[in-house]
Amino acid sequence: MGYSVRLCSVLLAVSLSGCVVVHKESTSPSRDTSEFINVNSTLWMQTSAEYKANALQTYKAAELQLDNALKDKSWTSAIEQQSNYTHLPPAIILDVDETVLDNSQFQADMILNNYSYDPKKWDQWVAKQTAPEIPGAVAFINRARQMGVEIIYITNRECKPRSSSADSCPQKQETMNNLKSVGVQGVDSEHVLLKKQKANWSSEKQSRRELIAESYRIIMLVGDDLGDFLPNVKKGITATARKELVDEYQDNWGVKWFILGNPTYGSWSQVLDAPKSKFLRGF
Ligand SMILES: [Mg+2]
Numbered sequence: 001m002g003y004s005v006r007l008c009s010v011l012l013a014v015s016l017s018g019c020v021v022v023h024k025e026s027t028s029p030s031r032d033t034s035e036f037i038n039v040n041s042t043l044w045m046q047t048s049a050e051y052k053a054n055a056l057q058t059y060k061a062a063e064l065q066l067d068n069a070l071k072d073k074s075w076t077s078a079i080e081q082q083s084n085y086t087h088l089p090p091a092i093i094l095d096v097d098e099t100v101l102d103n104s105q106f107q108a109d110m111i112l113n114n115y116s117y118d119p120k121k122w123d124q125w126v127a128k129q130t131a132p133e134i135p136g137a138v139a140f141i142n143r144a145r146q147m148g149v150e151i152i153y154i155t156n157r158e159c160k161p162r163s164s165s166a167d168s169c170p171q172k173q174e175t176m177n178n179l180k181s182v183g184v185q186g187v188d189s190e191h192v193l194l195k196k197q198k199a200n201w202s203s204e205k206q207s208r209r210e211l212i213a214e215s216y217r218i219i220m221l222v223g224d225d226l227g228d229f230l231p232n233v234k235k236g237i238t239a240t241a242r243k244e245l246v247d248e249y250q251d252n253w254g255v256k257w258f259i260l261g262n263p264t265y266g267s268w269s270q271v272l273d274a275p276k277s278k279f280l281r282g283f
Contacts, residue, residue, distance in 0.1 A: 037111055041263035045104040052135045054261050059136030062220060062258045066147055069219035069256070077256035078218040079230065080209045091216035092144055093209065095223035096155035098262040100141070101131035101178060107264045117265075126157060129174050133182035134260060142185050150216060151191065153179070154208045154228075158195045169197060206231035224262040234267040239279065242271065 045051050069075050073086040078093070097103050106125045110116065125131075141151050159169035167173065172194050179187045193201065193208050200207050205227060212218060226233045226242055230249070233242055249257070272279050 038107060038264055039111060042104055042107045042111060044263060045102065046108065051261065055135040055137070057136075058222075058258050058260055059140040061254055062222060063140050063143055065220070065255060066144060066149070070147060070149070073217070075256070076213075076218055077221050077252065078209050078213055080206060081213040081218055085213065085217045088215065088217040089150060090148070090219045091150040091152050091212060092141075092220040092222065093152050093154055093212060093218055093228075094137075094141070094221075095225065095228045096153050096157060096175060096179070098134065098224040098264075098266075099222055099228070099260050100134055100137040100153070100184065101175075101182070102134050103131050104264065105131070123160065123162065123171070126171050126174050126178075127162075129178040129181060131178055131182075133184075138183040142183070145186050149219065151184075151186065152212055152216070153187075153192045154205050154212075155193070156195045156203045156205070159197045169194060172197065203227075203234065204231060220256055220258065222258045222260075224260040225266045225268070226259075227267050229257050229259070234270060237271055239268070239271055242268070 069077075070090055076085055094100055103125065106122065109121070109125075115121070145151060153175075155175065157171050157175055159171055161168050162170050172189065172192060175194070176187045176189065176192055179192075193211075195201055195203055209218070221229050223229060226245065229252075230245055233245065246253070253259070269276075
């Protein structure tokens with residue numbers, strides 16, 4: 001995940017009712033002068049029946065497309081996959097955070113203890129390996145595996161050495177452990193691709209999708225961020241242009257591309273420069 005966006009994620013609450021508004025001194029030049037604590041967004045994920053139903057609905061829709069995707073050998077979901085793929089084994093690419101694993105406890109901790117996104121705190125959260133599943137994710141993954149589909153995770157959890165570990169990327173095993181702990185079957189090292197695990201694996205996921213496209217027919221993409229589906233949508237682009245891309249690829253949504261709601265952070269927020277309140281449209 002593009003963790004730098006977490007700093008800005010608190011702004012979403014402004015679009016929802018009942019948000020708490022806090023005015024305080026900025027501690028970073030990139031930070032808005034006023035902040036909106038991410039209370040409603042996090043509460044929605046943690047407490048609402050609506051969020052749970054939304055996630056279940058997304059995964060159910062994906063499951064309903066599995067038969068079609070497997071039968072039709074010309075079916076691919078990745079724009080990186082253009083030719084010579086019909087004979088390849090099928091795979092689904094999933095993001096991890098807010099797609100399979102629910103990190104809203106980390107968001108809640110930021111609110112409860114009054115801090116902004118801190119990579120060290122995030123690393124501590126990853127090391128705990130206690131993120132619960134996003135509703136519907138595990139059942140979908142295990143069903144797809146039963147049907148002979150390879151599951152591949154492309155995550156922006158970052159490989160970073162940790163002083164307490166001899167492993168150069170302890171985050172990888174921890175992520176795999178967490179996925180297994182929520183009931184995901186068949187998690188293996190070869191199919192969990194972290195940011196910076198290789199030199200050219202940046203937060204832009206395109207190069208990793210291209211790599212997978214060499215060996216698999218990518219039948220579905222599942223994520224919570226437009227960057228889980230398309231390249232060049234995380235920075236240097238307007239919110240309007242991002243929405244136009246949704247229209248451009250309208251045939252893919254709900255058929256080959258499945259997106260989970262994430263109001264707490266994401267590139268949707270990252271592309272809004274400060275002060276974000278200027279993007280609000282009243283009547
Ligand atoms: Mg994500």
